[in-house]
Amino acid sequence: MATPTHLTCLCALIYEPASLLSSSALPFKCCICHCNTCRRTTGALGTWYAILKGRPSDKSMSNTTAYKTSEKYTRFFCKQCGCNVFVRSERDGRWLACAGIVEIDDKQTENGTRDEKNLNVAQVEFHEYVGDARDGGFAPYLTRLGGKNVPCFASEPDDGAGQMSEAELLELKDQGRDTVSDERGEMMDVACHCGGVQLHIAPPAHNEKSEGWYVPQDRSKYSARLCCCRSCRLTLGFSLQPWTYIPPAHIFTKQGELVLFGPRAKDTVQIVKLKHYQSSDSVLRSFCSTCGATVFFQSFERPDVIDLSVGVVRSRADNARVEEWLQWDRNEVSMRHEAVDCELVEAWLGG
Template sequence: MAPDSKTLTAACHCQSIHFAITIPADALPLKVHICHCSICRYTHGTPCIFHAPLPAGVAPQFIAPSSIDKLTPYNHAESQAARHFCSTCGCHIGDRSHDDGSWVISTAVFTESNQGLWEMHTHAFTTSSLDGGLSAMFSHVDGRQLDVFNLEASLDTSKATRTEAEELRAECHCGGVSFSIARPRKEFLDSPACEGWVLSRDTSKWLALLDLCDDCRLVDGSNVIAWMFVPIDHISPSPPRDLIIGSLKSYKSSEEVLRTFCGTCGATVFYSCTDRPGIVDVAVGILRAPEGVMAENWALWRGRIGSKDDGLKYDPDFSRALIEGWKVWGSMKGMPEDFFVPPL
């Protein structure tokens, strides 16, 4: 390695994808755009994604036995680049341009924490989120104001408007996974199973949270994910025990935890663990709520972010900005400070 460069390594959760990139020192920190567009949300299952263009001539160098063949590429009619995600665990690592082969890399998959390696620079396509999404939570990181980039055509409500008032649609980008979520039903609210999953202050909504945990970061390839907790019997079509519907693939991130993602476009969809039978976590990024990404007519958000210590260790400046901004947003919205959910 030349003295005027730095080599970074990256890996997904299952370690099938393991690569290095060597960055010229004068190109650090990498400039990150936080994209809120519907394509990114529906292909990742997250409220937004975190991508940084690599300098010209720099590309992932896969470390054996890892190879690019262990990634699934995803293209769509509007794509100018192929999205790539791990075929085993679903982790997105970035996009490769059709024109010149250049890469835009995820900043969620590096094996070392952010110490001058990347820098949040821009909120992109915030209007596509309808409600601002996470861009409404923070505008500065480490005292620096983030740019905001939008195009007039970035507002996309084509699929969101199909949602019925008592039914919330969820669908990945390719449409291989599609289902509906019902509001809490009377029989559920009257049963012991309801305890802990619906708050008495608003029994029409499901609980939801933002999460900064390392495992989630490495299975979806985004620095933060959001979950909404829903009983399986309130989902139609109801997922079987293995949670496989449509084009879903499954991945066990631990003995207790089963996760699913779309095998075609890579969107994170479900999380399930053995100590929460009958309840699944639905990735908020694939919800088609007409009011916007945060689905506030459906979700009652916890005011405290999950696994914040993981986030503060991996990317302290971004995580502090999000945690503080989330507190303000939650207070303004009257969200509950806390509710108990078994560890993710």
């Protein structure tokens, strides 16, 4: 069994002992929220949280930026690396940690290798706000976890909205897949929750001769995939990072300028709210400095493609998976060997 060791963001300006968690037993029970606000403030497709005993330390809190999304919640992210870290419920004063920042001692098996099948930090009990997106986001694929059925609710389970039926969930899986191009708009639009980062993505220019891992079978779309790596987890705040892969020549600012990428990007102010964090010699990650949404990952070693976080894509059809523009790779996830929520990964790949 894995045990939590501490809570941290990638740059470690946010650092708390595992004793801050209300329960040290793993997996901890939670629900995944698929609401528009959670997606657009983080860049994730869904968010889930661990309950804390109280407020994190002054030292950690002094390194966060607060973003109040409603009368109910204030969200906090690391001001340096952009990781979503904490949420305070204004209704009851409770503190929550974004589940992905919980680090574990996962070398618990005798030979020191990970117990991949059984490693789960979170135990998802239900899905909420599945009705916020027309396609239900990735919830319809995560309805059977660890041999148990996991109910989906259009909003909160206790507001009378009721549980979604199997037939409804099946329908959500098809939503957006066959949308023809005039319905999707001329450009794929991107905006974080606060609107500080807005982009337009031109349609793909793949042709029959295009090749490469990021060219999907359907040449009219961009490919998309989940990444399970530790550094994505510790900059997003959640263990499943949805990326779509876009050539830089297709990424424009709201004003129609080409977005600047490469090593110079971090020293150039082009989109005022877009803040960069260089996590290694060749990797630059970018997020909104007002609302904390993860926006880009770029590796200078593969300059031909930029990773864009799918949670900030705004579908004209209100889809969260945005299948009118994106073709999801559900044959694999990136960096599966670093996954910490294996039930979710298996459900996504098999469901």
